[in-house]
Amino acid sequence: MSRTDRNVRAPLPRWADVALIPVANVLLALLAAALIVLVIGENPLKAVRIMVAGALGDSQGIGYTLYYATNYIFTGLAVAVAFHAGLFNIGGEGQAYIGGLGVGLALLAFDHVLPLAALIPLAVAAAALFGAAWAFVPAYLQAYRGSHIVITTIMFNFIASALMVYLMVNVLIAPHQMSPESREFLPNAWLPTIGSVLAGLGITVERSPLNLSLVLAALACVGVWIYLWHTPWGYELRTVGQSERAAVYAGVKPRHIILVAMAVSGALAGFVGVNEIMGVQHRLLLNFNLGYGFTGIAVALMGRNHPVGVVLASLLFGILSQGGAELAFEIPAITPEMIIVIQGLIILFSGALANMSRPFFERIFALAARA
Amino acid sequence: MQDAYLIALLTLSATIRVSTPLILGAMAGLFSERSGIVDVGLEGKMLAAAFAAGAASAVTHSAWLGLAAGIVAATALALIHGFASITQRGNQVVSGVAINILVAGLTIVLGIAWFHQGGETPPLPPEGRFMPIHFPGQDALASVPVIGPIYGHLIGGHNLLVYVAVAAVPLTHWIVNATRFGLRLRAVGENPQAVDTAGVSVAWLRYRAVLLCGLLTGIAGTYMSIAQNAGFTRYMSAGQGFIALAALIFGKWRAWPAMGACLLFGFLDAVAIRLQGVSVPGIGEVPVQLIEALPYALTVILLAGFIGRAVAPRASGIPYIKEH
Numbered sequence: 298m299s300r301t302d303r304n305v306r307a308p309l310p311r312w313a314d315v316a317l318i319p320v321a322n323v324l325l326a327l328l329a330a331a332l333i334v335l336v337i338g339e340n341p342l343k344a345v346r347i348m349v350a351g352a353l354g355d356s357q358g359i360g361y362t363l364y365y366a367t368n369y370i371f372t373g374l375a376v377a378v379a380f381h382a383g384l385f386n387i388g389g390e391g392q393a394y395i396g397g398l399g400v401g402l403a404l405l406a407f408d409h410v411l412p413l414a415a416l417i418p419l420a421v422a423a424a425a426l427f428g429a430a431w432a433f434v435p436a437y438l439q440a441y442r443g444s445h446i447v448i449t450t451i452m453f454n455f456i457a458s459a460l461m462v463y464l465m466v467n468v469l470i471a472p473h474q475m476s477p478e479s480r481e482f483l484p485n486a487w488l489p490t491i492g493s494v495l496a497g498l499g500i501t502v503e504r505s506p507l508n509l510s511l512v513l514a515a516l517a518c519v520g521v522w523i524y525l526w527h528t529p530w531g532y533e534l535r536t537v538g539q540s541e542r543a544a545v546y547a548g549v550k551p552r553h554i555i556l557v558a559m560a561v562s563g564a565l566a567g568f569v570g571v572n573e574i575m576g577v578q579h580r581l582l583l584n585f586n587l588g589y590g591f592t593g594i595a596v597a598l599m600g601r602n603h604p605v606g607v608v609l610a611s612l613l614f615g616i617l618s619q620g621g622a623e624l625a626f627e628i629p630a631i632t633p634e635m636i637i638v639i640q641g642l643i644i645l646f647s648g649a650l651a652n653m654s655r656p657f658f659e660r661i662f663a664l665a666a667r668a
Numbered sequence: 669m670q671d672a673y674l675i676a677l678l679t680l681s682a683t684i685r686v687s688t689p690l691i692l693g694a695m696a697g698l699f700s701e702r703s704g705i706v707d708v709g710l711e712g713k714m715l716a717a718a719f720a721a722g723a724a725s726a727v728t729h730s731a732w733l734g735l736a737a738g739i740v741a742a743t744a745l746a747l748i749h750g751f752a753s754i755t756q757r758g759n760q761v762v763s764g765v766a767i768n769i770l771v772a773g774l775t776i777v778l779g780i781a782w783f784h785q786g787g788e789t790p791p792l793p794p795e796g797r798f799m800p801i802h803f804p805g806q807d808a809l810a811s812v813p814v815i816g817p818i819y820g821h822l823i824g825g826h827n828l829l830v831y832v833a834v835a836a837v838p839l840t841h842w843i844v845n846a847t848r849f850g851l852r853l854r855a856v857g858e859n860p861q862a863v864d865t866a867g868v869s870v871a872w873l874r875y876r877a878v879l880l881c882g883l884l885t886g887i888a889g890t891y892m893s894i895a896q897n898a899g900f901t902r903y904m905s906a907g908q909g910f911i912a913l914a915a916l917i918f919g920k921w922r923a924w925p926a927m928g929a930c931l932l933f934g935f936l937d938a939v940a941i942r943l944q945g946v947s948v949p950g951i952g953e954v955p956v957q958l959i960e961a962l963p964y965a966l967t968v969i970l971l972a973g974f975i976g977r978a979v980a981p982r983a984s985g986i987p988y989i990k991e992h
Contacts, residue, residue: 333774337781337782338781385759385761385762387708387765438971438972442972442973442974443973444972444973445980447706447761448913448914448967449971451913453964455907455910455961455964456964456965459957459958460957462957463955463957463958594765598762630780630781631777632776632777634773634774634776634777634787635773635777637769637773637776638770638773638774639773640770641766641769641770641771641772642766642770644765644770645752645770648758648762648763649752649753649756649760649762649766650751650752650756652758653756
């Protein structure tokens with residue numbers, strides 16, 4: 298901001314920075330989406346009504362909404378942790394895919410010898426390990442070989458995809474099966490649904506894919522919050538993200554932080570595999586990861602890289618995903634891909650154009666201060 | 669022998685056709701990235717152009733109007749990327765990702781709303797497409813051994829946009845290395861302060877680079893839907909924008925080496941199609957997925973400095989803030 302502007306603009310209060318501008322940006326994105334709905338000749342308000350009813354109207358809708366939100370929390374946190382270290386992890390898509398591979402391999406190997414209580418930590422560990430490993434290679438190449446993490450993680454998404462197709466088609470496909478899917482896990486390797494847990498407590502809800510991964514997502518949120526803001530390691534990580542030079546002065550090794558941050562990020566993305574493979578599909582298959590990694594970018598940007606924001610953004614995207622599916626039933630002209638459009642618009646307005654609305658609010662606050 | 673010769677020739681011919689959008693995309697990315705604007709949104713711009721060209725041509729039955737629509741769509745997105753990156757000084761990678769995702773959804777939403785064919789545009793008649801050009805004397809020469817097939821299949825027999833792509837490479841090389849605009853373009857990607865000090869507008873230079881990127885991605889996308897194919901299909905760019913980006917990096921942000929990388933990646937693709945289910949003597953069946961992943965793996969290895977060194981323009985990705 299130049300000197301002459303200081304008369305007409307006021308620095309924004311913290312609440313405006315944290316809440317007002319992010320909300321305004323999301324509203325701009327939704328407004329743009331409404332315009333697109335108008336262009337294809339439908340009523341955006343009617344669309345919103347159908348979406349909200351479909352996503353929150355009954356226990357099944359809520360179940361689906363939370364199931365989608367679970368995945369978005371994992372990938373959103375993954376992007377957020379990397380962002381705090383100054384890294385842009387576009388590889389959530391691939392890390393989720395490989396994380397799921399880890400879950401699948403662990404369950405295929407042990408579902409006939411171990412009980413559920415042992416399989417759950419095993420699957421979670423496998424998801425974290427495989428996801429972290431897939432993020433670790435780009436991290437290592439960035440830290441020690443100077444290759445750019447954005448490019449390498451993009452490439453690793455494609456490599457993960459090719460690898461999975463190869464493994465599913467040639468190695469893991471169940472015998473006498475046409476589609477590239479593994480055998481179904483034994484029922485003791487299925488992560489219980491929230492519905493079955495609630496039924497145990499005497500509460501009945503309609504069927505939905507929502508499962509105990511939601512608890513893992515909640516733990517991940519708390520864990521990330523403690524890690525980033527209440528441990529020395531998190532402090533070091535954020536310092537590197539803020540200023541690498543300052544971090545070096547303070548005795549932090551940025552290379553180590555890059556490795557750790559990306560490993561944590563990849564592990565979080567890998568948890569998508571727990572939800573999808575152990576919780577919903579109960580077998581290993583292709584494309585279960587599709588879109589969750591990229592949505593994580595939108596979630597992190599919208600949630601301003603904070604667990605609370607990530608949860609709120611994930612809920613919004615959960616509503617959009619579930620409501621969008623309902624919408625496609627009610628208004629055939631609006632297809633589920635509309636959700637992808639909204640994601641793109643949110644990434645644009647909350648990310649790349651995040652500061653576009655700032656001068657406007659600065660003027661408003663300046664006027665308010667003068668009055 | 670004659671047979672093997674013809675197969676080799678046809679594979680090379682297929683290589684050229686597959687490489688065309690990669691070459692155009694890589695040259696597009698070259699202008700943008702040499703000016704300091706990182707562009708991971710090549711994919712989105714190409715997909716948008718493919719849709720716009722397919723849609724416009726389906727309505728008008730004119731290949732040229734299709735091309736115009738493709739260029740307009742890609743250029744509009746390029747301007748959004750420019751506005752976010754140059755004027756708003758936003759994160760360029762985020763902007764590129766946003767464009768990719770936005771286009772992935774929008775092409776299907778609009779496609780279904782306008783054409784009701786599950787996201788595809790209606791199949792195009794020949795006049796709505798860029799058809800292979802019949803070279804003079806092609807038939808007369810066809811029976812001449814060696815030269816005939818080369819003339820008919822390799823040099824001739826492609827559509828106009830293939831030749832545009834081939835011409836784009838020397839042209840890009842010349843613009844970037846031998847013109848005043850090119851000199852300034854490279855300077856603004858390495859040291860924008862110096863360009864600014866010399867009294868040249870950093871923003872206007874970068875906007876022009878981004879516009880050139882839009883023009884070329886527009887042609888690339890148009891090629892996919894109304895030259896290579898007879899209409900737009902869902903997600904038809906299928907990662908080619910990213911392969912183009914990989915080729916650009918593989919070619920170290922230079923026109924001729926980038927074209928070489930495009931031809932290499934295109935060749936791998938053409939070979940992969942031929943090798944599907946074929947057992948190679950001594951090796952056995954080569955997994956197609958391995959060949960498909962090779963462009964990405966090679967780029968990672970190159971970037972890691974294991975085969976040469978790829979160094980991006982110094983100011984790339986950094987918004988320029990004019991000092992007062």
